[in-house]
Amino acid sequence: MIVVGAGAAGGIVACVLTEAGKRVLLLERGRALSFKEVGRDHLRNQRISLYGHNAGPEIEGNPRVFVDHQGHATTVRPHEGGYNNNAAAVGGGTRVYGAQAWRFMEQDFRMASEYGVPEGSSLSDWPITYAEMEPYYERAEWEIGVCGDDHGNRFQAPRKKGYPMPPVPPTTTHRLLKRGAEALGWSTFTTPMLINSVPYQGRAACVQCQHCVGFACPSDAKNGSQNTVIPRALATGLCDLVTEAFCERIETDAQGHVTGVTYLVMENGATLRRTVEAQAVVSSAGAIESARLLLMSASEKHPLGLGNEHDNVGRNLQGHYYPGLHAMFDEVIYDGIGPGVSISMTQFNHGNPGVIGGGMLSDEFIKLPIIFWYRSQPGDIPRWGQTNKDWMRHAYSRTVQVMGPVQDIPHPDCRVTLDGSVRDRYGLPVVRLSGTTHQETVRTSQFMWERAKAWVEVSGAVKTWGGPPTVAGMSGGQHQAGTCRMGDDPRTSVTDKWGRVHAHDNLYVMDASLHVTNGGFNPVLTIMALAFRNAEHLAQTL
Amino acid sequence: MTFNETQLKTLRAALDRLIPPDDYPGAWDAGVGDYILRQLDGDLTSLQSAYTEGLDALNAEARALEDLPFPSLEPDAQDNLLRRLEGGVTLTAWPVPPERFVSMLIHHAAEGYYADPGNGGNREARSWEMIGFKIEEGVRYVG
Numbered sequence: 001m002i003v004v005g006a007g008a009a010g011g012i013v014a015c016v017l018t019e020a021g022k023r024v025l026l027l028e029r030g031r032a033l034s035f036k037e038v039g040r041d042h043l044r045n046q047r048i049s050l051y052g053h054n055a056g057p058e059i060e061g062n063p064r065v066f067v068d069h070q071g072h073a074t075t076v077r078p079h080e081g082g083y084n085n086n087a088a089a090v091g092g093g094t095r096v097y098g099a100q101a102w103r104f105m106e107q108d109f110r111m112a113s114e115y116g117v118p119e120g121s122s123l124s125d126w127p128i129t130y131a132e133m134e135p136y137y138e139r140a141e142w143e144i145g146v147c148g149d150d151h152g153n154r155f156q157a158p159r160k161k162g163y164p165m166p167p168v169p170p171t172t173t174h175r176l177l178k179r180g181a182e183a184l185g186w187s188t189f190t191t192p193m194l195i196n197s198v199p200y201q202g203r204a205a206c207v208q209c210q211h212c213v214g215f216a217c218p219s220d221a222k223n224g225s226q227n228t229v230i231p232r233a234l235a236t237g238l239c240d241l242v243t244e245a246f247c248e249r250i251e252t253d254a255q256g257h258v259t260g261v262t263y264l265v266m267e268n269g270a271t272l273r274r275t276v277e278a279q280a281v282v283s284s285a286g287a288i289e290s291a292r293l294l295l296m297s298a299s300e301k302h303p304l305g306l307g308n309e310h311d312n313v314g315r316n317l318q319g320h321y322y323p324g325l326h327a328m329f330d331e332v333i334y335d336g337i338g339p340g341v342s343i344s345m346t347q348f349n350h351g352n353p354g355v356i357g358g359g360m361l362s363d364e365f366i367k368l369p370i371i372f373w374y375r376s377q378p379g380d381i382p383r384w385g386q387t388n389k390d391w392m393r394h395a396y397s398r399t400v401q402v403m404g405p406v407q408d409i410p411h412p413d414c415r416v417t418l419d420g421s422v423r424d425r426y427g428l429p430v431v432r433l434s435g436t437t438h439q440e441t442v443r444t445s446q447f448m449w450e451r452a453k454a455w456v457e458v459s460g461a462v463k464t465w466g467g468p469p470t471v472a473g474m475s476g477g478q479h480q481a482g483t484c485r486m487g488d489d490p491r492t493s494v495t496d497k498w499g500r501v502h503a504h505d506n507l508y509v510m511d512a513s514l515h516v517t518n519g520g521f522n523p524v525l526t527i528m529a530l531a532f533r534n535a536e537h538l539a540q541t542l
Numbered sequence: 543m544t545f546n547e548t549q550l551k552t553l554r555a556a557l558d559r560l561i562p563p564d565d566y567p568g569a570w571d572a573g574v575g576d577y578i579l580r581q582l583d584g585d586l587t588s589l590q591s592a593y594t595e596g597l598d599a600l601n602a603e604a605r606a607l608e609d610l611p612f613p614s615l616e617p618d619a620q621d622n623l624l625r626r627l628e629g630g631v632t633l634t635a636w637p638v639p640p641e642r643f644v645s646m647l648i649h650h651a652a653e654g655y656y657a658d659p660g661n662g663g664n665r666e667a668r669s670w671e672m673i674g675f676k677i678e679e680g681v682r683y684v685g
Contacts, residue, residue, distance in 0.1 A: 042657040050653070051585040210676065336676030369656040369675050384560040384648045385621065392656070393566075396673035 001542070002027065002261050002278040004247045004293065007092020008524050009511040009531035010284030011225025011233070012140075016532060018238040020539035025276060026233065027245040027263055029285075030056040030088035032226065033095055038216035042368050046087065046096045046478075047214030049079035054215070055096045056088030061425030067434035069473035075422055084319070084433060084476035086286055090243060093286075093478055094224025094524065098213035098365055099194035100341065101146040102521035103137045103529075106130040106157045107350045108357075111407070111517045115356045118440045122316050122410045123356075126516045127488050127497035130157050133529050136536075140528035145223040147197035152189025155346040165197045168206065172335045173363050173400050174342040180459025181345060191344040191362050194524070196221040203227065212339035213365040248273075248428055250281050250297040250306055250507065258306075258507045264426055271426070280506040280542055282499075284531070287317065287513040288476060291416040291483035292431050294494075294501075294509075307484065307494045307501040307509075314416035317433070318482040318518045319475030321441055323359070323449035324403020325466035326376055327456035334397040340366035344404075348451050349520045355444045357407030359520030361452055364401040372396055378465035401466075402452045405479065406445050407520045409438035414474045416483050435474045445469040479523050484513035498541075499534040506542070510534050543582050543590050548611070549597040553578070555613035556600065559620045560651040566672045567665070569651050577654030577663030589646065596643035599636045606633040 001017055003010050006028035014026045031037075033055065039045075044052035052059055057078050066082030067073045076083045086093040107114050109126040117123045134157070140146070142164050150162035167190035170178075174190070181188045195217075196205050206221040220227055233239035245265040253259050260277035283290040291314040295305035307313050344362035352358045367376065373392060376399060377383070381391045414435030422430045449468040456464055487493025490502035499514055501507040512518070512527045514534075519526065545553060557569035569575075582590050600623075604612040607626075608619055615623065626632070627640040636643070654663030656670075664670070 039660075040658060041660060043653060043661055051581075332674070334674060336674075369670060369673055370653060372673075373652045373656050384624075384651070386562050386564070389561055389564070389566075392669075393672050396675065 001025070001280045001282065002276060003282045003284055004261065005092065005283070005285035005289070005511065006090050006225065006230060006241065007087075007284060007286060007511065008094050008225055008527045010282070011091065011228075011230040012528055012531035013282050013284055013510050013535040014233040014239050015229035016535035017539050018233045018236040022238065022539060022542070024233065024239045025278070026230075026239055026241045027247050027261070028090050028241065028243045029246045030090065031243050032090040033216065035216045035218065038096060040211050040215060042370050044079070045214045048368065048371050048374065051079070053079040053085070055093070057085075063422055063424065064430050065419040065422050065432040067432065069436040069471060073432075082433070084288060084480060086478045086480060090230065090241070091224040091226030095226055096214055096216060097224065097478065097524065098339065098341065098522070099222050099524075100522040101141065101148065101192040101194045101525045102360065102519070103157060103159070104130065104133075104519040104521060104526050105155065105346070105349055108517060108519040109133070111357065114350070118356060118409060118438065120411065121438050121440065122412045124410070124485070124487065124492070124516050127486050133526070133533065134158070134160065136529035136533040137525060139532045140525055144194055144225075144228050144528055145196055145200050146192055146194055146525070148192030149190045153346055154187050155349060163192065165200055168193060168195065168197050168339070168342065169337065171337045171340070171342040173333050176329070176333055177343050177363060177400070177402070177455065177459050180455055183458050184454065186345055186347045186455070188343050188345045191341050193339065194223045195339065196223065201228065206338070208338045210336060210338050210340075210366045246426065247285070247293060248296065248426060250283070250293065251275060252297070252299050252301065252306065254301065256301045256503065258504055280508065280538065282508040282510050282538070284511045286511055287480035287483045288416050288431055288433070290509055290511055290513045292418065294484065295418050296428060306507060307503065309503060310491045312485070312492065312494050314483050315412045315414070316410040316482040316485055317414045317416055317435065317474060317476055317480065318408040318410055318515070319477050319479040320405030320408055320518065321437065321445045321469055321475055322403050322405055323445040323469050324361075324401055324452050325449065325456065325464050326378070326399055326401050327459070327461035328395060328399045328463045329460055330398070330462055332397045333400060336366070338366050340364065348448060352444075352447055355447045356409060356440045357444055357520055359404045359406035359444070359448050361402060361404040361448065361455065364403060367401070369396065376401065378463070400456070402456050404448060404452070405520055405522060406441065406448050408475060408518050409440040410482055410517060411435060411438045433474065433476065437471055437474060439471070442469060442471050479518065481512035481515035481518040481523055484509045485516045486514045487516065498537045499530075508534070508538060543579070545594065545597070548601065549594060550575075551613045552597045552601055552611070555620065556624070556647060557651050559617065559624060560648055561655050562617075567668055569655055571665070572655050572668060573663040573665040574651050574654030577657075577661055578650050580662040581650065592638050592643065592646065595637040599634065599638070599640070599643070600627075602634045603627070603632055
């Protein structure tokens with residue numbers, strides 16, 4: 001079998017299949033990046049990419065076209081705004097992610113039933129329930145490795161088993177915000193993380209450094225697919241991992257049966273094109289590139305692209321809006337204890353009067369000083385001079401940002417298509433991203449912004465800044481999802497409830513493309529759980 | 543790339559108004575000039591002429607306004623001139639939009655001052671010490 005993409009999902013799929021005795025070719029367009037290669041460049045990383053970034057893809061030769069919400073199209077490079085990059089590396093985004101480990105709630109799998117379908121949206125229920133996902137959330141938590149507070153989150157869906165590791169220690173900010181929340185009667189707990197809070201699975205514990213989100217972990221305590229399931233897959237002897245291998249096409253025969261893939265790989269300075277046959281193909285390239293791959297694989301029998309008989313591939317692209325604000329306190333609250341994010345609440349994920357869904361709120365990761373300068377200054381501080389320097393000196397250690405992802409209400413016009421003219425380094429059509437955010441997402445964001453504001457104010461903030469969010473165009477990026485949604489009806493979905501593309505018996509999508517909705521949470525644990533579930537089914541089926 | 547002596551002095555004077563010295567170094571002593579020179583041969587080669595022309599124009603503007611080159615002005619007068627330029631107010635003709643020139647300097651000064659020393663600025667990470675951004679010590683890196 002062939003798995004395209006060695007990220008959060010693809011690594012798990014390769015592991016589950018090979019441990020079930022299947023032979024897997026795992027193709028990854030990026031490289032295996034060492035800690036040193038990822039580096040600690042404050043101007044070129046996944047968090048702030050002014051002049052480059054640190055987890056791929058390469059800056060040149062991989063453009064996309066971004067159409068903003070006013071309809072202006074620009075060609076953008078991977079580190080530039082609008083590209084909605086995640087990463088291209090062994091481990092995918094998990095090589096450098098923040099690693100928050102959230103289970104979606106029961107309601108997140110039945111959003112249309114809970115809230116109705118707002119006009120213009122494609123809001124829909126998942127074809128599966130939380131109960132069907134629960135055992136696989138547990139697998140993800142134990143096999144990838146999550147630390148957290150089993151009992152703190154009183155709004156969480158039922159869980160059969162606790163976390164394998166205790167939570168990261170509370171920061172000063174945690175204690176401050178906890179007191180504030182208690183005054184409001186709001187429940188808080190320590191943020192669950194895919195991080196070793198204690199030694200686990202043969203690797204060390206977190207050293208609480210300040211370069212967590214956007215960087216590689218110095219003690220290898222941050223758990224991604226690159227240091228858990230991919231090594232397991234390789235250890236079976238049944239997995240061939242080929243890096244810097246770009247899959248350009250899923251091959252089909254005259255009957256539409258998938259026969260394999262064609263990929264491009266550099267060998268001895270030359271680009272070679274290889275076609276490999278397989279019993280089944282799984283696309284785990286991420287929500288944007290999986291959609292692109294299906295569209296690029298058009299054939300005589302499938303002129304619109306594979307799985308695209310009903311024009312669904314690439315639609316309903318979702319990410320997350322992040323309402324929140326900055327709050328300054330009189331006392332020093334920064335204690336330098338990484339990863340920084342430490343306290344969360346799920347009080348407002350659902351059941352909010354007058355809005356659809358909601359979201360989790362938490363404090364922010366430790367901010368690089370240059371990020372603080374660029375993104376955390378209130379508008380009434382001059383951008384230069386002694387006043388600015390004094391402000392940086394005073395504010396950095398006294399400011400916290402509270403924020404969280406809200407349910408992105410899916411919109412069919414928010415989408416991935418193939419651009420008609422721009423080509424990548426191989427001459428292949430690039431992704432064109434277009435669409436805008438649904439008004440209901442903005443309304444929910446404004447609601448959540450008010451909650452965040454109330455929280456920091458009651459906690460003793462002497463000044464807050466950052467207004468409520470407004471319409472700012474589609475959201476994809478590291479939380480990209482939804483472009484090949486699962487469903488029971490082939491007219492309104494791309495795959496069945498196991499990730500199998502409806503019109504094919506041996507073509508699968510397994511990554512966040514499947515998410516019908518993307519929860520009010522960081523989506524990676526759901527991506528992982530779904531990959532465990534669907535790969536297990538595939539291993540049993542074939 | 544290289545600046546001539548006047549341009550270099552002007553750059554230094556301007557940067558030290560954007561991030562002035564106090565008990566922590568100003569922009570120049572923190573290595574912001576080194577950062578900018580490195581970037582002008584790196585990611586920002588396309589801005590070489592914006593820099594040279596902008597610095598020349600800054601001096602010409604100072605002469606027109608105060609009859610002195612920019613580095614010879616009093617700090618208050620330098621600040622005043624920079625604020626005029628931010629507002630697009632000039633006496634002389636500018637080859638680059640003055641507000642864009644100043645904005646560029648502000649951003650690059652902050653990058654050179656607050657980013658990691660590996661980028662050529664933030665000498666001895668003094669800005670991190672100033673704001674309290676702590677870096678762990680004694681960690682042995684894996685991989």
